[in-house]
Amino acid sequence: MRMTQGTFSFLPDLTDEQIGRQIQYCLDNGWAVNLEYTDDPHPRNTYWEMWGQPMFDIADAAGIMMELQSCRKAYGDRYIRLSAFDSTHGWESVKLSFIVNRPKEEPGFRLRRQEGNGRNMRYTTEPYADARPEGERYAV
Amino acid sequence: MDTGSQTVTGKERYKSGVMEYKKMGYWEPDYQPKETDVIACFRITPQDGVDPIEAAAAVAGESSTATWTVVWTDRLTAAEKYRAKAYRVDKVPNTTDQYFAYIAYDLDLFEPGSIANLTASIIGNVFGFKPLKGLRLEDMRLPTAYVKTFQGPATGIVVERERLDKFGRPLLGATVKPKLGLSGRNYGRVVYEALKGGLDFTKDDENINSQPFMDWRERFLYCMEAVNKAQAATGEIKGTYLNVTAATMEDMYERAEFAAELGSNIVMIDLVIGWTAMQSMAKWARKKNMILHLHRAGHSTYTRQKTHGVSFRVIAKWARLAGVDHIHAGTVVGKLEGDPATTRGYYDICRNEFTEQRLENGIFFDQPWASLNKMMPVASGGIHAGQMHQLIDLLAEDVVLQFGGGTIGHPMGIAAGATANRVALECMILARNEGRDIVREGPDILNEAAKTCSPLKAALDTWKDVTFNYTSTDSPDYAVTATAA
Numbered sequence: 358m359r360m361t362q363g364t365f366s367f368l369p370d371l372t373d374e375q376i377g378r379q380i381q382y383c384l385d386n387g388w389a390v391n392l393e394y395t396d397d398p399h400p401r402n403t404y405w406e407m408w409g410q411p412m413f414d415i416a417d418a419a420g421i422m423m424e425l426q427s428c429r430k431a432y433g434d435r436y437i438r439l440s441a442f443d444s445t446h447g448w449e450s451v452k453l454s455f456i457v458n459r460p461k462e463e464p465g466f467r468l469r470r471q472e473g474n475g476r477n478m479r480y481t482t483e484p485y486a487d488a489r490p491e492g493e494r495y496a497v
Numbered sequence: 498m499d500t501g502s503q504t505v506t507g508k509e510r511y512k513s514g515v516m517e518y519k520k521m522g523y524w525e526p527d528y529q530p531k532e533t534d535v536i537a538c539f540r541i542t543p544q545d546g547v548d549p550i551e552a553a554a555a556v557a558g559e560s561s562t563a564t565w566t567v568v569w570t571d572r573l574t575a576a577e578k579y580r581a582k583a584y585r586v587d588k589v590p591n592t593t594d595q596y597f598a599y600i601a602y603d604l605d606l607f608e609p610g611s612i613a614n615l616t617a618s619i620i621g622n623v624f625g626f627k628p629l630k631g632l633r634l635e636d637m638r639l640p641t642a643y644v645k646t647f648q649g650p651a652t653g654i655v656v657e658r659e660r661l662d663k664f665g666r667p668l669l670g671a672t673v674k675p676k677l678g679l680s681g682r683n684y685g686r687v688v689y690e691a692l693k694g695g696l697d698f699t700k701d702d703e704n705i706n707s708q709p710f711m712d713w714r715e716r717f718l719y720c721m722e723a724v725n726k727a728q729a730a731t732g733e734i735k736g737t738y739l740n741v742t743a744a745t746m747e748d749m750y751e752r753a754e755f756a757a758e759l760g761s762n763i764v765m766i767d768l769v770i771g772w773t774a775m776q777s778m779a780k781w782a783r784k785k786n787m788i789l790h791l792h793r794a795g796h797s798t799y800t801r802q803k804t805h806g807v808s809f810r811v812i813a814k815w816a817r818l819a820g821v822d823h824i825h826a827g828t829v830v831g832k833l834e835g836d837p838a839t840t841r842g843y844y845d846i847c848r849n850e851f852t853e854q855r856l857e858n859g860i861f862f863d864q865p866w867a868s869l870n871k872m873m874p875v876a877s878g879g880i881h882a883g884q885m886h887q888l889i890d891l892l893a894e895d896v897v898l899q900f901g902g903g904t905i906g907h908p909m910g911i912a913a914g915a916t917a918n919r920v921a922l923e924c925m926i927l928a929r930n931e932g933r934d935i936v937r938e939g940p941d942i943l944n945e946a947a948k949t950c951s952p953l954k955a956a957l958d959t960w961k962d963v964t965f966n967y968t969s970t971d972s973p974d975y976a977v978t979a980t981a982a
Contacts (some may be wrong), residue, residue: 358541358731358732360731360732360733361695361731361732361733362662362732362733362924364663364664364665364666365923365926365927366733366923367695367916367919367920367923368601368920368923368924368927369949370944371927375927375931377931378930379927379930379931382930382931382932398732399732400662400728400732400733400734402732403662432892435918439628441665442663446850447655447850447868447871449655449656450658450659451659451664452548452662452664452665453659453664453665453930454662454664454665455665465729465730465732466729466730466732467729467730468725468728468729472577476717476718477718477758477759477850478721478725479760480721480725480760482725482728482729484732
């Protein structure tokens with residue numbers, strides 16, 4: 358399966374050139390670009406690991422692309438997402454967020470059901486990959 | 498017409514009998530509205546032979562302290578403060594018998610945080626007043642001091658996006674069709690297919706409550722099965738607006754509590770439940786971390802005709818104060834009423850930090866929002882993937898685009914319909930961010946994306962020529978920026 362979090366997950370994987378243009382769009386808007394990685398793609402896993410701090414002071418897309426390459430070198434077996442923060446009053450949150458690296462195989466998620474009274478159901482979503490410890494979940 | 502002040506003062510003012518409203522202190526052309534005043538702009542159409550100034554004063558009187566005759570008990574109060582004051586009357590451009598009347602109301606006339614109280618005055622008895630052929634509330638300026646007495650949207654656009662983990666693009670939804678007749682089991686099928694295929698939300702229609710063909714509990718249980726299953730199939734947060742509209746508040750709370758218990762992230766209400774019920778549900782939604790969707794069912798009965806009723810821009814302002822998170826606000830290009838400039842005005846009211854006066858969009862006043870949450874506008878009704886470039890250009894990215902027929906009516910099935918919409922959306926956002934001129938290049942961008950997405954190709958082929966080009970009944974009266982005091 359293809360996990361579809363992030364803004365461009367329904368398109369073919371973006372090329373580095375396309376990623377660079379999206380980064381430029383973020384920089385032109387004055388947003389701080391941030392890289393995060395994880396091997397726990399649960400949809401409620403909010404806090405992916407940060408690849409350093411948001412790049413408040415990098416002014417060109419090429420610099421950020423270099424960081425992305427380093428991140429891929431270290432964590433190419435995991436999900437990496439690029440997000441952009443807008444610090445403007447009234448927003449002060451993420452403005453754009455998309456996946457820039459995926460594991461080769463994405464086994465997907467198991468839906469567990471716990472039957473309750475009156476057909477009431479408790480649902481739990483579990484990534485198949487998280488049966489293994491962090492760092493050993495996806496083939497390199 | 499004589500436009501100067503004609504207010505009678507002293508003993509003469511309180512002589513028993515009938516006195517013209519403009520003489521009773523409801524027409525004060527020299528009045529400077531205070532920063533804390535509520536201001537209303539009405540379109541008045543006086544009966545033949547009725548002086549527009551007197552008509553404006555009558556509206557001010559009947560929507561505040563006046564009755565048809567002089568009463569001495571006014572003298573027991575600070576009557577000058579409580580009288581609403583018409584202070585300006587302008588002829589409506591390109592009409593012969595219509596006037597814009599600006600009326601200022603002292604803040605003490607209104608109970609804090611109550612839309613019911615505000616509306617009981619402003620659109621109360623006055624709308625049936627005989628000397629007027631028609632009366633329309635065009636816009637209101639709600640002062641910061643008053644705005645701050647309201648909760649505002651339970652969740653707001655930013656937090657909604659954080660909860661859903663979806664940024665930088667419009668959200669996608671669809672209303673389940675047919676809107677009436679599906680059993681709970683069949684209904685959930687549509688929800689599952691649409692969400693799995695790529696939509697973020699599905700939605701109950703306004704008149705799906707609890708009918709013989711489907712009890713509300715059946716719908717909720719099957720819908721939540723579908724939501725959770727689609728979430729696992731995609732790894733993405735999904736939701737379905739469960740309509741909790743019902744006969745009584747007790748019933749609505751019962752349904753909403755059940756939705757919360759089942760883990761739904763959003764519930765829905767219809768405008769017809771009334772302002773008090775909406776405010777109650779907004780408080781409930783805030784307490785329960787629930788997104789609150791409002792379907793504007795019924796609004797066209799009073800918003801659509803220009804000479805009588807209430808403009809939708811006022812309804813949108815009240816809804817933002819009342820505290821809903823989503824509001825249907827028009828599509829421009831779809832099947833329902835809405836000219837581009839007027840619709841832009843509604844969207845500004847929903848999403849701005851501060852809405853500037855823009856007469857060409859029908860916005861008569863600067864409106865501060867005082868950090869009240871933002872409301873997500875929803876575009877629904879006769880839109881399809883082939884219009885994606887126009888929709889993003891007109892409505893921007895903080896909007897829910899709802900493709901009901903455009904998803905469920907897809908020739909390859911519901912999931913394919915959803916995929917077509919999602920791919921169309923993402924390729925257009927990608928292109929917009931790259932700086933491409935999406936209005937001009939939109940069809941090319943879609944065709945290019947359709948080369949690797951057969952559902953999008955099928956959608957474009959099926960609906961390529963569908964448009965709804967009718968003249969709007971409700972369009973702005975001012976073509977260019979003018980200055981209103």
